[in-house]
Amino acid sequence: MKEKVLVADDEKDIRDLLALLLEDLGYEVIKADDGLSAFSLFQEKRPSIILTDIKMPGMDGIQLLKRVKTEDKDVEVIMISGHGDMGLAIESLKHEAADFITKPFDDALLAHALQKVQEKIALKRDLRAYTENLESLVREKSARLQQLFDEVPCYVTVQDRDLKITEANRHFKEDFGFESGMSCYKAYKHRDEPCPDCPILQTFEDGLSHQAETVVTARNGENYNTLIWTAPLTDSRGEVARVIEMSTNITRIRQLQDHIASMGMMLGSMSHGLRGLLMALDGGIYRIESGLGKQNLDEIRSGWDMLRLRIERIRKMVLDVLYYAKSRDLDISQIDLPAFASELVSLTGPKAEKAGVRFTTDLSGAEGTFEADATALSSALVNFLENAVDACQVDRVKQEHAVTLSVKRTIGHVLFAISDNGIGMDQETKNNMFTLFFSSKGSRGTGIGLFVSNQVVNQHHGRITVESAHSRGTSIRVEIPEEQPKNPKSLGYAECSEGVVRT
Template sequence: MSKNKLLLVDDEEGIRRFLGLTLMDLGYEVETAENGETALKLIEKTAPAVILTDIKMPRMDGIELLKAVKSDYPHIEVIMLTGHGDLDLAIESLKSDAADFITKPIDDEVLEISLSRVMEKIQLKDQVREYTENLERLVEEKTQRIIALERQNAACQVVEGLSEALSSAAHEVETGSGLFNELPCLVSIHNRYLEIVAANELLKDRLGEVVGMNSFDIYSDRESAGNACPVQLTFKTGKGQRSKETFIGKEGEEIPVTVYTAPIPNKDGDIELVLDISVDMTELKRLNDELLETQYKFQRLFDEAPCYISVQNPDYTIAEVNRRFKEDFAEPLGATCYSSYKHRDNPCDECPVQRTFKDGETHQTETVVTTRNGEQKNMLVWSAPIRNAYGEIKQVMEMSTDITEIRRLQDHLTSLGFMLGSMSHGVKGMLTALDGGIYRLESGLRKNDQERVTEAAAVLKNVVGRVKKMVLDILYYAKSREIEVESVPAGHFLQDTAALIVPKAVAADVEYEIDIPEEMGDIEIDPSSMSAAIVNFLENGVDACEPKLPGKDYRISINGRDLGDKIELTISDNGAGMDRETKEKIFTLFFSSKGKRGTGIGLFISNQTIEQHGGSITVESEPKQGTTFTIHLPRKAERKKQPPACPCA
């Protein structure tokens, strides 16, 4: 902003021209505007020091222009130009902070005097602003200086306090009393001539009488003052040192230490003594070795424990597992527990880990898991909280013990009782049927009615067959049962077995396809038990097609193939199918996906029968897509013996 730049505002062009010439003669740079709105636009561009404006103008008068200028540009001075009849407006303008007013017609001398007063006012304001800025800068400088002095004073107090503390420490070492003789550290005091002037009892006990020796003499790799030791470096640099060194013990043994040195100044600030505090790393190394050994021992116990151990986070992710867990399950770290070995998409109901996180107590449950090899195991699961130093539960440890064999024995005993209880009603019914058959037989013989005799014989034959099957089932569960193999034509046997299910499939409106070659060679099997096993798979296929969905045609197919030393039998349906968890449990005793319609015994028996023959079963299934059982049987039965059902068997 130029102090000589003026803005003249008047709606009369003649006044702007002639008054502008007068102002230029007085030495001012002049810009003109015909109204207040134009003037406001020119202010930002020209930056005038003074505005001379007429009071009465169209569109925006002088009073409005004055208020607008003082609102946005308070540093610009405004002189009002007014007629004799506008004195009231002129006085009002002074109330709005106008610098002066001049009446028309304008006298050149009055104009010059008014401008001179305004310029003096502007100059005075500039001086006051400059003085204020200088004063603020001076205050800031003095404030910073005071702060610096206060910091320096505080630092001096800290140094004095530290010096007193170190001097006190040196006195304690020299007199053999106080804290430094209680510390498990090697403490010594050295003077500026690199002589040991004091040592605590522990250092004397380990290194011998060292007072009077050179500072570097206690180090194994220092031979003279030319090979600077930490004490010498402290005197040289004035700063404490930290380094790993080796002391020479009184028996000549080497003692690894970590050395800490600190200068002790006198009252003049010069370093008078150096305090040397050294930590014997031998004990630390021993403790570290013990810690590593303990960690290794606990890790070994953790890994070799005869159970599965996992440590789980609050979100069910597995943080750590033992060796046995890693061997039997897919890589679990970072995965959730329920997906790793339960193959679920959501946490299990009544999850013991979740309950432990909630209440901090141990919990127990029993479940079935599947290993990476497809082996199913009954597990007894315990959960226990892992707390931090504040008692907060951060993780939960889950321990799972394999109780498959115990559960198998219990299942056999349970199933035996279950079957005996249910069979008692069957036996009663069969006895009634026997009585009825004998009565009809006797009646037919008395009356010489051959037709009645034949019917009675058929009833008795049927009942005897049922009794035989029941007795065999009881024997199967009560004790281990060897299969009685014989060589049979594989094709004819499989065709005859597949035909047994035709009536049930027809009744259920299920299409039934049999693709089994007649000539497949001979196979060694127990025909009775193997036929029952295969029929179980076929009946399950028919049951899987119920209930039916509208518009869907259901079918079951049984296919046989000659694989040389093996026979392959494939049983497929396009029924309900199974999810992974169900598929992995179908051969578990008493597990059934049929609800009340199933006992959970049939597939369990079928699986054991095929295993007894040295065969194997694979299952492929998808929900709503169907299931395929693939059975492989060796031509020569391997006669794998089943374990006893109970200790007394």
């Protein structure tokens, strides 16, 4: 493609001569007879080179040079001057003219001036192409870095000396939100002042990386255990201008560690209880064998009662351990409330009858259906009922004892109310009744059952209300929503229950 050259001169002979010379050199020539028409043609044709006479009527060459350079600095302008115009020619160089030639023209000098201009234009074009390519590479690299920044599986922020977050990745924005000028302590801790021993401030102070572990609160209210690393970002002078903070959510790890530690405590606690149960089983077996040898039916019955009681306790202990140790999703289904309530009665009634405790029910309000995991919820409620029977058995003050179960539908919920007139609980026992491994039964309890029951109710998005006083009995109300959310919680690896109200 030929290079375009605009020739501007008010003398026709000079224009034509220059046109012939330039065409012979392989250029495409555009001619103008004054400065104004030259500028108009420049705007229309966009030549890369202009040859203009300095002295022309109307707009002279210097004015044309200034206007062209104002619009496009990359256009190369060669000035044409007479011998008396040398001062003007030198002035034109101050306004970024590429060169000047004098009349009459020397073909060699003109060709040399054009060659220098061509080399300059080519250099500019190469530089522009290189710059554009470099900018494209920078944009591509920046996009990749931004993608890595957003997708790295942790919370990443960049903070200034005022602990203001200047940049944050996608994971941080999703869990904590992001507003201009937000401070890290406000986002993470909902505090109004920096946290003590802040690793970000330590990095600003000494320029070193620091590590810390803390608990942060997401905007949905959930608490996360996080492991924090910081690293300095320095400016051209080597001073720390920003600090990058990477926080990894290790909540699941800490829950598993706590769970494993709890399992260890549980096994230690159970080993003592199992040893006593095994000794009692040996005693029951001895009585049965002795009774069989003597044909003593009373001794056989006594041994069998001992065995049955211990086997029942072992069964309950194993079921509690399985519910605590195993993590599984709730199996939500539509449950017939009258049938579910009747099953609770059939599971609890025989134990109450055997213990000499009157078991009364009010199922008149148990109508329709509700959503729940039938197996898990039934085990939790039976646990409350059996504990009520146990509380009556150990009470030596009252002559008669009773456990009452009431089931009815309320607005949006199903209410299970369990009350007894047993021994009741003091304040300390009531405060700790849902704590793992806490038991008021001594060697007869594992401290797992009520903990698991509490978890099951919480995982059903339910609420437990407890009223109790020592020697006056206990009342427990369990409310379960009629409909469960679409994202049910998992059973096992328990977290703190927020759905429990203790009064």
